[in-house]
Amino acid sequence: MIISIASGKGGTGKTTVATNLALSIGTGVQLLDCDVEEPNAYLFLHPKFDETLLVTASVPEVDKDKCDLCGKCDEICRFRAIVRIGDTVLTFPELCHSCGGCMAVCPRGAITEGARELGIIQKGFCNGIEFIHGKLRVGEAMSPPLIRKVRSFTRPDKWTIIDAPPGTSCPVIAAMKDTDFVVLVTEPTPFGLHDLELAVGAVRVLDIPCGLIINRSDMGDHKVRAYADEQGLPILMEIPFDKRIAVAYSRGEMIVNVMPEWKEKFSALLQNIKRLANNPGAGV
Amino acid sequence: MKELVIISGKGGTGKTSLVAAFASLAKKKVLCDADVDAADLHLIMKPRIRERHDFQAGHTACINRDKCIQCGLCRDLCKFEAISEHFEVDPVSCEGCGVCVYFCPEKAIDFPVKTCGEWYISDTRFGPMVHARLGIAEENSGKLVSLVRREARKIAEEKNLGLILTDGPPGVGCPVIASIGGAGAVLIVTEPTVSGKHDMQRVIQLADFFNIPALVCINKFDLNTEMSREIEDFAEEKKLTCVGHIPFDPVFIQSMVKEKTVIEYEPDGEAGQALKKIWDGLVKKLGL
Numbered sequence: 001m002i003i004s005i006a007s008g009k010g011g012t013g014k015t016t017v018a019t020n021l022a023l024s025i026g027t028g029v030q031l032l033d034c035d036v037e038e039p040n041a042y043l044f045l046h047p048k049f050d051e052t053l054l055v056t057a058s059v060p061e062v063d064k065d066k067c068d069l070c071g072k073c074d075e076i077c078r079f080r081a082i083v084r085i086g087d088t089v090l091t092f093p094e095l096c097h098s099c100g101g102c103m104a105v106c107p108r109g110a111i112t113e114g115a116r117e118l119g120i121i122q123k124g125f126c127n128g129i130e131f132i133h134g135k136l137r138v139g140e141a142m143s144p145p146l147i148r149k150v151r152s153f154t155r156p157d158k159w160t161i162i163d164a165p166p167g168t169s170c171p172v173i174a175a176m177k178d179t180d181f182v183v184l185v186t187e188p189t190p191f192g193l194h195d196l197e198l199a200v201g202a203v204r205v206l207d208i209p210c211g212l213i214i215n216r217s218d219m220g221d222h223k224v225r226a227y228a229d230e231q232g233l234p235i236l237m238e239i240p241f242d243k244r245i246a247v248a249y250s251r252g253e254m255i256v257n258v259m260p261e262w263k264e265k266f267s268a269l270l271q272n273i274k275r276l277a278n279n280p281g282a283g284v
Numbered sequence: 285m286k287e288l289v290i291i292s293g294k295g296g297t298g299k300t301s302l303v304a305a306f307a308s309l310a311k312k313k314v315l316c317d318a319d320v321d322a323a324d325l326h327l328i329m330k331p332r333i334r335e336r337h338d339f340q341a342g343h344t345a346c347i348n349r350d351k352c353i354q355c356g357l358c359r360d361l362c363k364f365e366a367i368s369e370h371f372e373v374d375p376v377s378c379e380g381c382g383v384c385v386y387f388c389p390e391k392a393i394d395f396p397v398k399t400c401g402e403w404y405i406s407d408t409r410f411g412p413m414v415h416a417r418l419g420i421a422e423e424n425s426g427k428l429v430s431l432v433r434r435e436a437r438k439i440a441e442e443k444n445l446g447l448i449l450t451d452g453p454p455g456v457g458c459p460v461i462a463s464i465g466g467a468g469a470v471l472i473v474t475e476p477t478v479s480g481k482h483d484m485q486r487v488i489q490l491a492d493f494f495n496i497p498a499l500v501c502i503n504k505f506d507l508n509t510e511m512s513r514e515i516e517d518f519a520e521e522k523k524l525t526c527v528g529h530i531p532f533d534p535v536f537i538q539s540m541v542k543e544k545t546v547i548e549y550e551p552d553g554e555a556g557q558a559l560k561k562i563w564d565g566l567v568k569k570l571g572l
Contacts, residue, residue, distance in 0.1 A: 008322050009295065009296060009322055009324070010294065010295010010296045010322075010454040011294060011295040011296010011297060011454075012295075012296060015479065037454075037455035037456045037457045037460075037486075038293055038294055038454070038455055038456065038479075038482070038483040038486060040294070040478075040479040040482060040483070043478040043479060043482055044478075076382070076383065076386050078342075078343070078380060078381055078382050079381075097379055097381055098363060099363055099364075099379060099381030099383050100361070100363050100383065101381055101382070101383040101386065104361060104383065104387070105386065105387075136456065136457060138456055138486055138489045138490050138493060139461075139490065139493045139494075140457070141426065141457055141458035141461050142457070142458060143455075143457045143458070165455065166295040166322065166454055166455070167321040167322050167453070167454075167455075168321055168322060168418070168420055168421065169321045169418055169421065169422055169423065169425045169459075170421075170422075170423045170425075171455075171457065173376060173421050177376065177377075189537050189540055189541065190324075190327045190540050190541060190543070191300065191324040191327060191540060194322075194324055194327055195322040195324065198322060198420060201420040201421075202420050202421045205376065205420060205421045206376070206421070219534060219537050220537050220540075220541060221541050246507055246532075247507060247508060249477055250475075250476055250477040250478065250480075250507050250508035250511055251477075251478065251508065251511075252477075252478035
């Protein structure tokens with residue numbers, strides 16, 4: 001079963017929930033940190049990495065000797081990543097979406113697959129948790145292909161927890177798509193509510209059952225609860241503001257280790273998710 | 285004219301609250317919300333929308349069932365697995381590359397332009413504001429970011445306003461890159477947590493990569509003073525100015541609930557004072 005942890009607004013506690021939930025499950029679980037722009041889960045779980053993979057995107061390389069400047073590649077490319085100018089064909093690998101159009105259209109087979117570095121994937125273990133994350137190369141704009149690559153390591157025989165990036169556009173979609181349940185972590189503030197509404201919209205486009213966790217639940221106002229009520233979204237857990245939690249987080253410590261009573265709450269959370277995921281229609 | 289972009293790497297460090305507070309303090313400026321994916325600045329600014337425009341970008345493939353002979357070429361060519369075995373296009377997966385459209389032997393695939401969102405020019409109690417709303421699950425956020433920044437610049441030029449205050453998105457990817465290119469400076473708002481520090485380091489690297497001068501400030505600094513010191517040391521090592529720190533203060537949430545900036549809500553509180561000091565520092569440092 002694949003559970004994705006998402007939020008809309010950043011800094012609401014996705015990583016806290018993802019890491020503590022994974023640690024509460026203990027064995028037979030993998031955590032995929034798909035927030036590849038700013039992966040943080042490893043700062044809390046300290047996995048021992050035993051494998052690093054370089055991830056690249058396929059980009060065109062033009063063999064000048066074979067190219068007859070017909071311009072078909074320029075014509076098919078929607079992203080201005082390959083352009084014929086005068087008697088030369090220029091490529092702009094950073095604009096390429098790896099659609100393969102230019103290679104398919106070239107009548108002389110003059111375009112071959114080159115590579116643009118997207119980032120790396122690191123794999124390892126910590127306390128029985130299989131840990132995998134992606135790290136986008138700083139300066140690289142496109143995160144979805146790297147996110148999809150991280151997700152390709154999903155193992156159907158395990159619990160898979162996905163730590164998703166913030167927002168509601170393509171990176172989040174890449175992280176949540178085809179997961180079995182989405183946990184939306186929010187905070188009871190106007191910004192939290194506004195971004196939650198957007199996130200719920202995205203989850204509904206993907207047609208995945210979801211539930212909410214309200215973090216720092218005693219700060220702010222009551223509008224998030226009213227919204228959850230009105231939309232029939234189950235509130236799976238509330239985490240009140242607690243300076244001990246904030247300080248533990250700042251140091252990279254886990255709630256379930258610092259305050260062991262939370263272990264039970266995260267185990268109950270998992271049972272709750274299992275029940276809702278097996279009951280299609282719940283939370284949608 | 286100068287543009288100051290507020291970014292953070294990590295989400296939830298207080299970018300929008302800081303931009304709102306600076307809006308209370310800065311004199312002649314245009315506000316620009318470049319976090320088009322989860323825009324929040326309007327919740328405090330309560331803009332009166334003067335102009336509303338569709339944002340059109342990219343295309344989506346759409347198979348015409350009457351013409352399709354189900355030859356399967358489009359499925360073979362699509363690198364994004366966007367075409368189902370029943371020859372239906374999943375608009376969420378479709379990258380808009382048009383390869384299927386180009387090769388379809390029956391010309392059975394339409395390729396309409398997508399409307400991916402809306403953008404607005406508004407008035408606020410602090411002056412003009414340009415903002416946008418990216419459609420849910422849409423792409424092209426980078427293009428929309430570039431568009432709102434361009435429009436903000438136009439207004440600043442027309443009205444002779446010397447400053448653009450831009451609220452940036454979290455992360456280091458496409459929308460952030462689009463937010464900082466060509467900016468006068470970026471202010472990185474971080475927090476004293478392992479993630480805050482880690483993400484700040486990556487976003488400093490990004491600013492450096494694109495040659496944009498960066499400044500740092502620490503929000504909620506008293507949650508972990510030791511970590512705050514580490515962040516200051518790191519900034520110093522990178523020869524970046526740390527323009528100040530703000531204490532953890534519930535006034536951030538209280539003022540947000542009241543749809544006010546921290547400066548409007550409690551100008552003389554600890555957080556308000558800290559924000560004023562940071563703003564004065566920015567004015568001096570950047571010649572705003």
